Amino acid sequence: VAGRAGGSVFVLTDYGLADEFAGVVRASVLRHAPGAPIVDLTHGVPPFDVRAGALTLLRAVPHLGPGVVLAVVDPGVGTARRALAVSIAAAQGDGPCHLVGPDNGLLPWAADVLGGMRQVVAIPPSPPRSASLPRVRGATFDGRDVFAPAAARLWQGAGVDELGEDVDPADLVRLEAPRVVVSPGHLETEVLWVDRFGNVQLAAGPDDAVAADLGPDLDVAAAHAEGATRRAQRVDAFAALGPGALGLMVDANGRLALVCDRRSAATVLGMRPGHTVTLRAVDRDRRSS
Amino acid sequence: VAGRAGGSVFVLTDYGLADEFAGVVRASVLRHAPGAPIVDLTHGVPPFDVRAGALTLLRAVPHLGPGVVLAVVDPGVGTARRALAVSIAAAQGDGPCHLVGPDNGLLPWAADVLGGMRQVVAIPPSPPRSASLPRVRGATFDGRDVFAPAAARLWQGAGVDELGEDVDPADLVRLEAPRVVVSPGHLETEVLWVDRFGNVQLAAGPDDAVAADLGPDLDVAAAHAEGATRRAQRVDAFAALGPGALGLMVDANGRLALVCDRRSAATVLGMRPGHTVTLRAVDRDRRSS
Amino acid sequence: VAGRAGGSVFVLTDYGLADEFAGVVRASVLRHAPGAPIVDLTHGVPPFDVRAGALTLLRAVPHLGPGVVLAVVDPGVGTARRALAVSIAAAQGDGPCHLVGPDNGLLPWAADVLGGMRQVVAIPPSPPRSASLPRVRGATFDGRDVFAPAAARLWQGAGVDELGEDVDPADLVRLEAPRVVVSPGHLETEVLWVDRFGNVQLAAGPDDAVAADLGPDLDVAAAHAEGATRRAQRVDAFAALGPGALGLMVDANGRLALVCDRRSAATVLGMRPGHTVTLRAVDRDRRSS
Secondary structure: OOOOOOOEEEEEEOOOOOOOHHHHHHHHHHHHOOOOOEEEEEOOOOOOOHHHHHHHHHHHHHHOOOEEEEEEOOOOOOOOOOEEEEEEOOOOOOOEEEEEEEOOOOOHHHHHHHOOEEEEEEEOOOOOOOOOOOOOOEOOOHHHHHHHHHHHHHHOOOOHHHOOEEEOHHHOOOOOOOOEEEEOOEEEEEEEEEOOOOOEEEOOOHHHHHHOOOOOEEEEEEHHHOOOEEEEEEOOOHHHOOOOOEEEEEOOOOOEEEEOOOOOHHHHHOOOOOOEEEEEEOOHHHHHO | OOOOOOOEEEEEEOOOOOOOHHHHHHHHHHHHOOOOOEEEEEOOOOOOOHHHHHHHHHHHHHHOOOEEEEEEOOOOOOOOOOEEEEEEOOOOOOOEEEEEEEOOOOOHHHHHHHOOEEEEEEEOOOOOOOOOOOOOOEOOOHHHHHHHHHHHHHHOOOOHHHOOEEEOHHHOOOOOOOOEEEEOOEEEEEEEEEOOOOOEEEOOOHHHHHHOOOOOEEEEEEHHHOOOEEEEEEOOOHHHOOOOOEEEEEOOOOOEEEEOOOOOHHHHHOOOOOOEEEEEEOOHHHHHO | OOOOOOOEEEEEEOOOOOOOHHHHHHHHHHHHOOOOOEEEEEOOOOOOOHHHHHHHHHHHHHHOOOEEEEEEOOOOOOOOOOEEEEEEOOOOOOOEEEEEEEOOOOOHHHHHHHOOEEEEEEEOOOOOOOOOOOOOOEOOOHHHHHHHHHHHHHHOOOOHHHOOEEEOHHHOOOOOOOOEEEEOOEEEEEEEEEOOOOOEEEOOOHHHHHHOOOOOEEEEEEOOOOOOEEEEEEOOOHHHOOOOOEEEEEOOOOOEEEEOOOOOHHHHHOOOOOOEEEEEEOOHHHHHO
8 A cells, every 4th residue: 555654765875966876766766656755864975884874874763753764875786785674673653664775784773773673674686687688787776776666665565574585683784883981081982973064973972971970171182193182171052162162062962072163173183983082081180270 | 734834845054965964854844744845945055154044045035935944054053042933924925934043144134035024933942852961961953853843833834923932023133234335337245155157146236237337348356356357248148258258147136146158257256255346337438449 | 737747857957956056946846836746866967067967867767757857957048049848759658758958968868768759849938037127137047937837837737839839859959979989809988977986987888898899808098098008807796896906897877887896996097077998808818828
């Protein structure tokens, strides 16, 4: 039944917007599921960067309504890596119920935060487009030919069991968990994301800051530039910072972030995703001197 | 009643498209107003540039159909700046009836061109997402949590009076008006916008050119590079210009623009938004010599 | 009858996404055809690059569902170049039935691949917006004022004959066909496209490779850098290539492409659209030695 599952089809890829890739995937969804509302989450994941894509999905999915998530960051396209359709365990009523994408670590974090996987299937490859080319098969465009049609069928009300053979959820490829090391007065953690405004999101959350007893003033050092240390202060809003000052705040995803007011903290600190950052509580005697 | 107000939700932000911000705002609108058609005006306003955002809205709104404008360029997020919902005075039947966005000058010019403000309310902040973090509240994402839900309610037929307390329209933050100074044979004006094609839109309009009696040939000088002057001619179409020639035409927004044919006038002139430009009529004797 | 023709309105332009152009065109379509699903193919065609736009359309249209294609790459806007509405000859039932765009070569290749043109009309210019400006007409924004309304009317069920006067399809502007020269052991061809991932799409197809008897190993040379030659191997998937190795594969559009695994072949080769490439079969004796 068309639209039985309903909601939207939420699309995330590393296709960019300069080529027609994203447009053709949207068209493929609509061709197979006329009337489906398509919501682009982003097509700006850096090319081939599965970890960045998985983190973007993880940030986005708690804020989506019902529907199907279609995610394609897929450097292994054309190999034996599996194409997956995932149904979510806890029918929470107001979030996505299904995820579709490659088995390379892109989906599990998002599925976890939505309530865990109930069922996972491997979608078979699309049939070769032409048997007339003896030695060279055409390259695959699985976003268009495999993932979009699968998302369309789920949006129309199909169950994942109609799309392929069961896979053990425990058997999926998973990415290494982001690094957070807490010790008294000291927090070592990974840069997960630098956003458009230059805010530097860390893997650590506010509970980690409490556990480390960091206090209101900190020294920030990047592992890749040991010598340089910058002072930062805990703040609740960007505007609480003076010009050029560095702040540590809880961002809108509930993670710690290094920020400046109307300026790129990432540029100030020279930080990129994957870097390791150390936050150290400033000694009270030193601080007051 | 769902869809009573109807039309589309037109979205303008400085979020860019590389992150998931714009996607999450779209999803938030749909979560609160299933079925709402969402039209991205642009998410490419330069970060924090309220003036550029206000000018972009001003250019766009005369060409929109019915619906709600959701605009977020908001460097003051997390401060006491107000969140606004505006209803438009003159129900013209075929343009947007409501605007939603921060009280920082982003909305008033667009409201003026649509017919003026009938009623303005301040939308209260969204409730804090967690009371468990003693000293650090989470940063706000008002596009997702305040503005998108408000736009969704207006699209569904709510009045602005259902969203918050009345604010005096005369009390809103307004940006400084673009500079236009007319004298005989002389027009001094501000660069408002450089578009993708390098066309340099000026604050002055064709009436200003008539008032200044500029005539068909002009000298163009940028205030930031006093020495350099370029000759330009009044034209009706890009293709009327020879290779490398500079033209002054009335653009599709009804403003004067400095243009080249298939080439960036902004690059030729070294001009950016905010620059001041002087147009001088070429003396007839000098011109014919 | 609204929605009689139905399907989607597929939009391709060179407007970019930083300005409001694309948003205003979307709004214009909806204003004239409320409820029309709008699918952005891309707005990232390089400015004024009609050939790139025509090639992008050509790649996209075989994968679209029913509807209307609205394409605007239009350096001749404001001149006497015609605005066209095209109906497709072979009603295949599941592809676009109409194309709208300027008469500059943008549309014919896409029309050919969809089944050929049945009827073509020239859409008259939109009426001047203001008669009050004696010497300067406003520049036209035909995407907003001519092409979008025409696409909306076709989506609503109008025939092309309702939009303008007949034009002989044989009379349309056509771009020069991409260059492919086949000889034994030798294939000379044009670079059509470099995608986001750096894959270099060639005009030649797998049949040309068979006709040239290229075999599994080749030397690749760019005409613009005669000295440099790189070895490439025929592969079926990106992952079949070792780090840094260059491959020749049939891409998802059925053309030959020079590729690397998770790396830009265009950067490795220094190639851009419009370049000429020579592929030479590697002599078997040399190869085995």
